[in-house]
Amino acid sequence: MNIALEINGTTEHLDVAPGVTLLDALRERLGVTGPKKGCDRGQCGACTVHIGGRTALSCLTLAATVTQPVTTVEGLSTPERLHPMQRAFAEHDALQCGFCTPGQIMSAVAAADRGLAEPDEIREFMSGNLCRCSAYPTIVAAVRDGASEEGRADATV
């Protein structure tokens, strides 16, 4: 079936089978490999993207059902200019292997957009993003820092 997806501001036209997930469409058809295939069962959060501005699991989303704009980690920044949350993750060393990081960043940006600052709030909001290297303490620190930096960046626009 023919579908149109708005990915990081660009409209993409694809011919997909009904069972193709948004994650597979992104990775295998469009070369958008930021979202990772961890469990492929909606349990690990490595595939987290924003759909219509909200975090969602692209592995449990059928591409044919997507009607709202999709943002992946690629849509947050350019190679020259990282998103404040990406800088915060780097500065806090909030990762080890990095496989979960694109999904962590997408949830972290959504957490910052909601103004979450308390560690408990951040942990609850981010509990659907597993980190098997268990970098959780630095992830929480990065989200707090990235959120305040994001706020400052917005204020200067």
Next chain:
Amino acid sequence: MRQFDITAPTTIDDAVDGRHTFLAGGTTLVDLMKLDVLTPPRVADINALPLRGIGADEGGHSDNGNAGHGLRIGALERMSDVAEHPDVPPAVRRALTLSASQQLRNMATIGGNLLQRTRCGYFRDTTMPCNKRTPGSGCSALGGNNRGHAVLGTSDHCVATHASDLAVALVALDAEVRLVGSDGARTTPLADFYRTPGDTPEIETGLRDGELTTDVVVPHPERAAHSTYVKVRDRQSYEFALCSVAASLDVRDGVVVDARIAAGGVGTIPWRLPGVEAALRGEPATESAFAAAAEVATHGATPLTHNGFKVPLLRRTLVRALLELAEGSTR
């Protein structure tokens, strides 16, 4: 995933043709299709249907006489939106907030949540016998790992728990569910909607072929203003309940006037506890009275090899929920 056809009906009449499996948030259906547990040949993406909105009930598709006295929640509302809506009673908001993860709450709908399938590992594993998935094949949990399974409402054929937190809160608050099928609309109490397994564990609800959940109605939400949901689980977040209790308590002059209580994680369906409610009425709102009433909750419980801990856990969770409400009581 096996091949299937997909359509996207824009009217309810088109959706309820009896030929399609409904796809809303997809968090249960797509997962179980990937596992080959569900293999529907035809799927209808119902997200374009006009089944949204949270607000005063105006009768919906069938007037049950409660119009204007209930809070209506459209079946396609997302869990995260309902969790944050100020008109939704605290027990329901808290049950939703303590469910799943933020991503899943953003995706999953109220209608889909009520119809989610059990998390029993044997149901999800097509290489294992399971009477719910393949009637007559046997129950692997009876002699297998059954730590997470039910102690109430079980049968020799199935001991799987119902996984929804939301349903527990809604059953406690006497919520109704509205349904539309090709024969028209009807309303049923949610508590009557669910079926214990008996010898037909594959039948989980009273849903008829092709029927679609359109709305959930919480009658007299003001009576649930003093309500809560307590969930006990192996992790602090993103985990199903080992045991949970939804309760609404009305205390006047230190005496329980009314209580509505249901438990989750311990039953094959969301488990209303009318015996406990009756035992509480007229009693002082004290820990000792709550503990005495909680004894009634586990009458008839049938623990399995690994889940005997759920019997005292249910009583303690119940007391904790009631104490929380009694301590927060303003009257």
